[in-house]
Amino acid sequence: MSKNGLSHQAYEPLPPGETYQPYVSPTETPLEFTLKAVIPGIFFGILFGAANAYLGLQVGLTISTSIPVAVMTVAAFRAMRGLGIRGTLLEANLSQTIGSASSSVASGVIFTLPALFMWGIEPRLLQMTLLAACGGLLGVLFMIPLRSFLMSREHGKLPYPEGTACAEVLVASEVGGAKAKNVFIALGVGAAFKLVFSWLKVFPDAVKFSIPFLPKAQVGVKMSSALFGVGFILGPKIGAVMVGGGLLSSLAIIPIIAAWGAERSTPLFPETVNLISAMSAGEIWTRYVRYIGAGAVASAGLITLIRSIPTMIESFRIGARQLRKRAGEVGKSAVRTSQDLPLHFVLIGVCIIAACMAFVPSIFGAISTLSVRIVASVCVVIFSFFFVTVASRIVGLVGVTSNPTSGMTIAALLGTSTIFLLFGWTDQTGMVAALTVGCVVAIAASISGDTSQDLKTGFLLGATPWKQQTGELIGVLTSATAVCATVLLLDKSLGLGSAELPAPQATLMKVVIEGVLQAKLPWTLVAIGVGITLIAEIARLPSLPFAVGVYLPVTTMVPVFLGGCLRYVVERLGKNDEDKASRRESGVLFGSGLVGGEGLLGVLIAGVVFWQNYPPQPGQEKLPLPGELGHTWAPEILGGTLPTIGAVATFMLLAYYFASRCHPSKNR
Numbered sequence: 001m002s003k004n005g006l007s008h009q010a011y012e013p014l015p016p017g018e019t020y021q022p023y024v025s026p027t028e029t030p031l032e033f034t035l036k037a038v039i040p041g042i043f044f045g046i047l048f049g050a051a052n053a054y055l056g057l058q059v060g061l062t063i064s065t066s067i068p069v070a071v072m073t074v075a076a077f078r079a080m081r082g083l084g085i086r087g088t089l090l091e092a093n094l095s096q097t098i099g100s101a102s103s104s105v106a107s108g109v110i111f112t113l114p115a116l117f118m119w120g121i122e123p124r125l126l127q128m129t130l131l132a133a134c135g136g137l138l139g140v141l142f143m144i145p146l147r148s149f150l151m152s153r154e155h156g157k158l159p160y161p162e163g164t165a166c167a168e169v170l171v172a173s174e175v176g177g178a179k180a181k182n183v184f185i186a187l188g189v190g191a192a193f194k195l196v197f198s199w200l201k202v203f204p205d206a207v208k209f210s211i212p213f214l215p216k217a218q219v220g221v222k223m224s225s226a227l228f229g230v231g232f233i234l235g236p237k238i239g240a241v242m243v244g245g246g247l248l249s250s251l252a253i254i255p256i257i258a259a260w261g262a263e264r265s266t267p268l269f270p271e272t273v274n275l276i277s278a279m280s281a282g283e284i285w286t287r288y289v290r291y292i293g294a295g296a297v298a299s300a301g302l303i304t305l306i307r308s309i310p311t312m313i314e315s316f317r318i319g320a321r322q323l324r325k326r327a328g329e330v331g332k333s334a335v336r337t338s339q340d341l342p343l344h345f346v347l348i349g350v351c352i353i354a355a356c357m358a359f360v361p362s363i364f365g366a367i368s369t370l371s372v373r374i375v376a377s378v379c380v381v382i383f384s385f386f387f388v389t390v391a392s393r394i395v396g397l398v399g400v401t402s403n404p405t406s407g408m409t410i411a412a413l414l415g416t417s418t419i420f421l422l423f424g425w426t427d428q429t430g431m432v433a434a435l436t437v438g439c440v441v442a443i444a445a446s447i448s449g450d451t452s453q454d455l456k457t458g459f460l461l462g463a464t465p466w467k468q469q470t471g472e473l474i475g476v477l478t479s480a481t482a483v484c485a486t487v488l489l490l491d492k493s494l495g496l497g498s499a500e501l502p503a504p505q506a507t508l509m510k511v512v513i514e515g516v517l518q519a520k521l522p523w524t525l526v527a528i529g530v531g532i533t534l535i536a537e538i539a540r541l542p543s544l545p546f547a548v549g550v551y552l553p554v555t556t557m558v559p560v561f562l563g564g565c566l567r568y569v570v571e572r573l574g575k576n577d578e579d580k581a582s583r584r585e586s587g588v589l590f591g592s593g594l595v596g597g598e599g600l601l602g603v604l605i606a607g608v609v610f611w612q613n614y615p616p617q618p619g620q621e622k623l624p625l626p627g628e629l630g631h632t633w634a635p636e637i638l639g640g641t642l643p644t645i646g647a648v649a650t651f652m653l654l655a656y657y658f659a660s661r662c663h664p665s666k667n668r
Helices: 035-059 064-083 088-110 114-118 127-155 160-171 173-199 225-234 236-261 281-307 309-327 343-357 370-398 404-422 428-461 465-495 504-517 523-538 543-551 554-572 579-611 630-661
Strands: 206-210 217-221
Touching: 035 064, 035 088, 035 225, 035 236, 035 281, 035 370, 035 465, 035 554, 035 579, 064 088, 064 173, 064 428, 064 579, 088 114, 088 127, 088 160, 088 404, 088 428, 088 465, 088 504, 114 428, 114 465, 114 504, 114 579, 127 343, 127 370, 127 465, 160 428, 173 225, 173 579, 173 630, 206 309, 206 630, 217 236, 217 554, 225 236, 225 554, 225 579, 225 630, 236 281, 236 543, 236 554, 281 523, 281 543, 370 404, 370 428, 404 428, 404 504, 428 465, 428 504, 465 543, 465 579, 504 523, 504 543, 523 543, 554 579, 554 630
Parallel strands: none
Antiparallel strands: 206 217
16 A cells, blocks of 8 residues: 555556556455445435535535545544544545435436426425435446446546545545544534524625616625635636626616616516516516526526537447447456446346336326326436436546536436427426426436546545445435435425525426426527527637526625635635645635535524424414524614624625635644
8 A cells, every 4th residue: 555645647647558556455455335434424425415405406506525525534534543443545435435425416406306396396205315316326327337447448538636636635644634624614614604694693694785877786795605615616717707697687687677667567578467667676587587597507508518519429439338348248357446336236226217217106296197107217217328428427527516417407308398298298297207307317417427536536546346336326325315305394494496595407497398398488588598698608708607697696696706706815825836726625625614514504494494383373474583583673773784794794704714724824
């Protein structure tokens, strides 16, 4: 076993005939698949799965949790040493493999299933869990036959950024031990920030300012430590692009609609009651800008997918060839680091999942017919196989965060909806079945990217592939229920589609299905959004982040932008490349902790609301959250100026402390 970290071979293509030598030799057999590895992985997976579900329902994106789970795993194993329990590097790797699966499950669930609630259909926890489990299991199973080619033969050609970073974190125990503090401290800071603004409501949770001379134009900032952390993770470029889209909506589109509608005496479709002149900026955004943003995001997602077609075709061709080759192989490799789960296990697993989807009515909805379920199951298997093969390789090139999951999901929904339209299944049953197909495909594509990164980590470290693959399956099954229960809890307490949890991605998927099956969309507004995306492409802006900025309120984009600005400043303060990288890594871990802390307290708040108000009594008003009376006195102080100043000052204090945690002296 090497003692000096990963070798240079981890980053470079190997000369012909040379084999990569992992950190742990294939001839060694250290402990790997143990209870002390599995249990922390499950715990961290549930933790970050719930937090990511909350974040995704707020702003339509999630973060990769591989690196924060890796450092927390190392810290947990160090803590266990004090109890006389020692863990190996491969146990820590298996633990993070299990824990990181939850973020992909959360992405697929929150991107799709909230649309059911918006249609007035409340799925049961069993149905949601089965959908999540089917998607997760298919994603892992379809990726298994590709491992040998992607990890071994493409080594050095596919960088696998998150997978390589996780391997470095796990190997460098001094980094994992010291910098893990950033995650744990940030968890507390994020929870405290959420406590002050969303539970005790000491200060307003958003600060807004009207812009003179522009009708109903507003700018502002949402007091969210999680969004601030996400901005640091994304970086200054993406943050600036996203806030640019938000400013286009708030300073151009809303004022134009307000000015144009000031003299109208009739409502403008899709609104049928209120006049534009009587609407607030928020109402204009809800009734009109949201459709423009949906058109922008949908077209940007498809453009991203189209741009990836050459890579997709090549990836699929290579993947299919590898599957045929693996089908002709008999037995397992004698080398520990080359042993995958058997191909017959994969094929049997896929057949069982497909049969369950076709013949278990509760998966695609109890009202669905057998013919609908069979066609839906075939669509799931075909789309999942294709997009898993594609996503497994794409994440090796660009990372998990750039995996075009939204575009893949939209493509699957468009394909499924078109097939259902040809069969005449355009009622609610067809819409629900189409959406659930998209849910399973989204989770499969997402989890395959996570699995691919985790297997790369294991390849570099010298893990046993079949044990990691089993860990991924465990991570899917244990996090599926937790993520789906979190979504149900958030709906019952805060309401999916509400101002607190707008579920933007699910709203987009709902728009796509309704547009194909019912043709009830305001196509003029959608076309404007498509035009905005095309202009962004011509201007060579990253169209998807820009479109997301158009789609979401500007108040949610500003903290993302400010987080990106902080990262720019932190990196500029670095004395050399190594110092800059150290500051950046510390900040990414702290930002991940902020997301986890705010998300977990958000789920706790939802739990308190649910406990106080359900089951509701006839005529009983909902009880306020503890401390919510703060809103009754805060706006009265100095005409509301003092609370605003307090909110801004608290946010600035967070930024200062965030920056201080990125200093090298804080991580020794």
